[in-house]
Amino acid sequence: MDAVEFNEKVMKGHFRKIYPEIARQVINRTGVITGRCIDLGGGPGMLGISIAKITMLRVTVVDLMQECVELVRQNSLEEGYGHRVDAMQGVAEELPFEDRSIDLVVSRGSIFFWENQQQGLAEVFRVLRPGGWAFIGGGFGTLELLREVEQLRANDPEWSRKRKERMTKNPPEHYRALLKRLGITGTVEHEEAGTWIIFSKPEEVKP
Numbered sequence: 001m002d003a004v005e006f007n008e009k010v011m012k013g014h015f016r017k018i019y020p021e022i023a024r025q026v027i028n029r030t031g032v033i034t035g036r037c038i039d040l041g042g043g044p045g046m047l048g049i050s051i052a053k054i055t056m057l058r059v060t061v062v063d064l065m066q067e068c069v070e071l072v073r074q075n076s077l078e079e080g081y082g083h084r085v086d087a088m089q090g091v092a093e094e095l096p097f098e099d100r101s102i103d104l105v106v107s108r109g110s111i112f113f114w115e116n117q118q119q120g121l122a123e124v125f126r127v128l129r130p131g132g133w134a135f136i137g138g139g140f141g142t143l144e145l146l147r148e149v150e151q152l153r154a155n156d157p158e159w160s161r162k163r164k165e166r167m168t169k170n171p172p173e174h175y176r177a178l179l180k181r182l183g184i185t186g187t188v189e190h191e192e193a194g195t196w197i198i199f200s201k202p203e204e205v206k207p
């Protein structure tokens, strides 16, 4: 399936309901509603657009595929958020943003594919403003939504197998070890509906 087909069949089809739910959870948890947000490895941008809808954040979707940049533009215009959601090609391991320039980094379903997860997380920490938040991982929002998606994809056993394989290769201890190595204080929350790395960059101590 190419990115265009994936956008139509999966992101805007089977997965449609998960993005607003994940966006709600991210904002409830982090409280970030203004400033700049990156949706990292955001694909066609459905999570980023859902975040823009419930906040005043200016969202940039970053993805390694140029095809996705075009899809984000289409999707954000279709949803009426073209003025607050843009997109650029880039990789997690070398984020095209200045130090301390971003208030919120979200990323769903992408870290499993990063060539260098440790470098990607270090980059996320670098670009966050003091007091900014990161919410990175993969999931379906709730167990009910996961079950719905599983039913919709029941004719594709490969999907379920690959998802479980990714979870086994990337257990929560693996992410906890990465955070420890980077000296980042954060939590890794794991349940059947998803695994999320959540951290906030400490506010700078004034001299």
Ligand SMILES: C[S@@+](CC[C@H](N)C(=O)[O-])C[C@H]1O[C@@H](n2cnc3c(N)ncnc32)[C@H](O)[C@@H]1O
Pocket: 011, 040, 041, 042, 043, 044, 045, 046, 047, 062, 063, 064, 065, 068, 090, 091, 092, 093, 107, 108, 109, 110, 113, 114, 115
């Ligand atoms: C499974 S898709 C998830 C897309 C979207 N976040 C969602 O949940 O609908 C994974 C995305 O991560 C992107 N990706 C993979 N490795 C990346 C990297 N190192 N940096 C940025 N994006 C990456 C892929 O191009 C793809 O669009």
